[in-house]
Amino acid sequence: MRQKKDDGPFDGAERVAANGLLHRRLFLSGGTLAAGAAALGGLGTATPAAAQGVFPDWRLKPGKSFTGYGVPSRFEEPVQRTFTARAPSYPSPGAGSSRTPLHLLEGIITPSGLHFERSHSGVPDIDPEKHTLLVHGLVRQPLLFDVESLARYPTVSRIHFIECSGNSGAGWGVNPPVGPVATMHGLVSCSEWSGVPLSYLLDEAGIDPAAKWILAEGSDAAGMSRSVPLSKCVDDAMIALYQNGERVRPEQGYPMRLLLPGWEGNMCVKWLSRIKLTKGPTHTKDETSKYTELMPDGKSLQFTFPMEVKSTITRPSEGINMRGPGFYEISGFAWSGNGKIKRVDVSADGGKSWAEAALAEPVASRALTRFRLGWQWDGGEIILQSRAVDETGAVQPTREALIAAKGIKNAYHYNGITSWEVRASGLVKNVWA
Amino acid sequence: MSGRKAILAGAIGAALLVPAAARAVDPPKTGRPAPADLVKLMDISIPPDGTGLPAGQATAKQGQQVYLTRCAACHGERGEGATNDRLVGGRGTLTDEQTFKTVGSYWPWATTLFDYVRRAMPYNAPLSLKDEEVYGAVAYVLFLNEIVGENDPINAQTLPKVQMPNRDAFINAFTEPERR
Numbered sequence: 256m257r258q259k260k261d262d263g264p265f266d267g268a269e270r271v272a273a274n275g276l277l278h279r280r281l282f283l284s285g286g287t288l289a290a291g292a293a294a295l296g297g298l299g300t301a302t303p304a305a306a307q308g309v310f311p312d313w314r315l316k317p318g319k320s321f322t323g324y325g326v327p328s329r330f331e332e333p334v335q336r337t338f339t340a341r342a343p344s345y346p347s348p349g350a351g352s353s354r355t356p357l358h359l360l361e362g363i364i365t366p367s368g369l370h371f372e373r374s375h376s377g378v379p380d381i382d383p384e385k386h387t388l389l390v391h392g393l394v395r396q397p398l399l400f401d402v403e404s405l406a407r408y409p410t411v412s413r414i415h416f417i418e419c420s421g422n423s424g425a426g427w428g429v430n431p432p433v434g435p436v437a438t439m440h441g442l443v444s445c446s447e448w449s450g451v452p453l454s455y456l457l458d459e460a461g462i463d464p465a466a467k468w469i470l471a472e473g474s475d476a477a478g479m480s481r482s483v484p485l486s487k488c489v490d491d492a493m494i495a496l497y498q499n500g501e502r503v504r505p506e507q508g509y510p511m512r513l514l515l516p517g518w519e520g521n522m523c524v525k526w527l528s529r530i531k532l533t534k535g536p537t538h539t540k541d542e543t544s545k546y547t548e549l550m551p552d553g554k555s556l557q558f559t560f561p562m563e564v565k566s567t568i569t570r571p572s573e574g575i576n577m578r579g580p581g582f583y584e585i586s587g588f589a590w591s592g593n594g595k596i597k598r599v600d601v602s603a604d605g606g607k608s609w610a611e612a613a614l615a616e617p618v619a620s621r622a623l624t625r626f627r628l629g630w631q632w633d634g635g636e637i638i639l640q641s642r643a644v645d646e647t648g649a650v651q652p653t654r655e656a657l658i659a660a661k662g663i664k665n666a667y668h669y670n671g672i673t674s675w676e677v678r679a680s681g682l683v684k685n686v687w688a
Numbered sequence: 689m690s691g692r693k694a695i696l697a698g699a700i701g702a703a704l705l706v707p708a709a710a711r712a713v714d715p716p717k718t719g720r721p722a723p724a725d726l727v728k729l730m731d732i733s734i735p736p737d738g739t740g741l742p743a744g745q746a747t748a749k750q751g752q753q754v755y756l757t758r759c760a761a762c763h764g765e766r767g768e769g770a771t772n773d774r775l776v777g778g779r780g781t782l783t784d785e786q787t788f789k790t791v792g793s794y795w796p797w798a799t800t801l802f803d804y805v806r807r808a809m810p811y812n813a814p815l816s817l818k819d820e821e822v823y824g825a826v827a828y829v830l831f832l833n834e835i836v837g838e839n840d841p842i843n844a845q846t847l848p849k850v851q852m853p854n855r856d857a858f859i860n861a862f863t864e865p866e867r868r
Contacts, residue, residue, distance in 0.1 A: 398719030478807035558862035
């Protein structure tokens with residue numbers, strides 16, 4: 256983490272909210288941070304012999320040769336998805352999830368191998384040559400597509416997040432647990448997805464005017480299936496074939512997944528193998544028993560598709576502690592299933608005063624958006640929060656407001672403000688404030 | 689049209705809701721006609737009106753054996769839950785301090801149970817049950833929930849008519865986007 260002494264170049268920077276939050280212009284102009292880089296002096300005259308012990312070992316012999324598929328440095332080994340380890344005897348280890356270590360990442364793209372996983376019956380090992388996609392139901396002509404033939408359609412590439420609708424679900428409940436970013440919010444990831452607009456395939460099959468929904472089904476052992484309004488399928492749905500430039504990872508639906516920008520991750524059916532056009536929703540297990548929102552009056556909201564506007568600070572956050580007073584960059588993600596992020600505000604006094612953060616480009620619709628803000632920490636105990644606003648004007652609510660509206664029994668669509676307590680010792684802890 | 693133009697037109701056509709007829713380019717048509725018998729075999733989803741439910745039937749009594757041998761290990765002998773979801777009870781607890789969402793207390797449609805058990809259960813061997821066995825397991829879970837009688841035949845006609853206790857508690861929150 257960037258850090259400067261109190262008498263550093265930002266001491267005079269304009270403070271715009273309580274407890275040291277600086278004006279976002281620090282991050283708008285770029286390059287302002289270069290000032291303090293001190294020159295490394297005195298090494299220029301070393302002889303080869305003297306270089307022993309001055310230059311690191313890896314400068315003294317040629318490095319490793321080429322590899323077919325690169326992996327991160329061995330020193331980055333701790334950067335891993337997290338999941339509950341199961342005893343070997345546990346009968347259904349493939350029904351569950353693994354979480355993205357968001358607090359250890361920068362920018363907005365999640366490396367494909369760190370994209371969160373949510374599967375209902377494990378990851379199938381699909382041979383793409385044997386995989387087909389059936390489009391049928393209320394169509395003129397039922398059609399079968401294969402992976403290779405889909406590559407011949409005009410391709411679209413877009414950056415979109417996928418978020419499990421159960422992400423941050425710990426926020427519901429009477430005494431919610433606390434934890435690091437990955438534990439609390441790690442079921443969201445963001446990729447550049449490339450593939451074929453679903454509308455092409457639907458047009459080709461010939462949509463019967465009576466069709467209003469589809470049923471999308473995966474080729475995993477759960478036969479994961481969800482109903483999707485036809486309007487979404489025609490608007491911006493994609494059959495994703497590529498993720499961050501390479502074929503979609505097995506955990507993400509290889510060789511093809513449905514991508515419904517901004518909508519519940521569970522609906523972006525992985526290992527997609529069947530689309531049936533229907534009059535109404537099919538009411539599958541995962542749109543009745545699960546992924547419905549139980550309200551305080553015992554009623555349940557069904558088909559709440561878009562993921563609401565949300566944000567969290569990732570640095571500092573639990574596990575990313577402070578190292579003494581001075582300058583810090585506050586950094587985090589914001590996203591909304593309803594469009595672009597318009598604004599993110601940051602508070603260092605538990606929500607009493609707010610400073611507008613800088614949004615890093617690109618700010619794409621239904622994508623993670625990186626925000627940053629300079630901060631001069633004086634070493635005091637404070638509470639950091641972030642609050643996102645999307646282009647529809649929707650504002651991320653406090654937990655209090657969210658619970659007043661939806662009660663505590665809902666397990667999905669939690670988007671309340673997250674609070675990080677910074678202690679005088681420098682320890683950072685997730686708290687409910 | 690040049691390839692580049694075609695690609696742009698495709699992307700824009702899809703993104704801006706231009707109807708197919710107005711697109712500047714016709715995408716290739718690579719779909720192969722799907723044989724009707726294959727479609728029939730692959731089409732295993734069952735909506736609330738029961739369309740597509742297969743022939744055959746079973747009662748809870750007949751289904752007990754299937755349930756005990758193929759389901760109980762993970763869901764409990766009486767559906768009380770084991771390593772996996774509790775399937776039985778919890779009626780009237782949706783507004784209580786402690787809530788149990790089960791097939792009996794929460795699910796709006798009995799057809800969902802057939803659809804789901806046939807496609808995904810038992811977890812360790814999905815799609816392995818015969819249709820009668822699925823009807824039997826479904827009947828038994830509904831019977832444990834006191835929704836059907838022990839000797840009620842469960843089949844394509846009776847299953848869609850089963851009244852699930854929580855059916856009217858679901859509100860469709862989806863509204864179609866406004867069209868220009």
